[in-house]
Amino acid sequence: MGVEDAGTHPLDEPLFDQAAVIPYRVENGEIQICLITTRRKGRWGIPKGNIKTGHSFEQTALEEAYEEAGLRGDIVDEPLGIFRYYKSSDLRQAIVVLMSVSSAEDVWKEVDARIREWVAPRVARVRLENLQLRSLLDLALRRIHSHHDQQQSSSAKSSAQ
Helix, strand or coil: CCCCECCCCCCCCCCCCEEEEEEEEEECCEEEEEEEECCCCCCEECCEEECCCCCCHHHHHHHHHHHHHCEEEEEEEEEEEEEEEEECCEEEEEEEEEEEEEEECCCCCCCCCCCEEEECHHHHHHHCCCHHHHHHHHHHHHHHHHHHHHHHHHHHHHHHC
């Protein structure tokens, strides 16, 4: 699957039970990352949720981005990796994908429960407390730069023809 594991996992546990998305857009040539607050403690994070039976992690990640942040878009490349965190006393393991955002709704399912903010990558890195998630953000930024370099190269070739 090509997933980079940001930590270790016991073989007797599932590799991941949640899906998460790092949403980004490019505005005026600048990369912006979308962060949201958690409902209970107001900490900054990314959209994520439990993978429902019969759903793929990709499907779950896109659904969570829409429900929690009002975002629509496409997954870019393979998963970035896995990050772990505790919710109450339960260990959670979330597979993280990169999402190129095509639209952001003004009103969405959890608009009254969360704050959504577009920030520069350096700001996102400071706000994210989970070190594994910060590492995955760094990988996401490398992929975004690579993805956009490829798009610009393709555009230049098309224009030259």
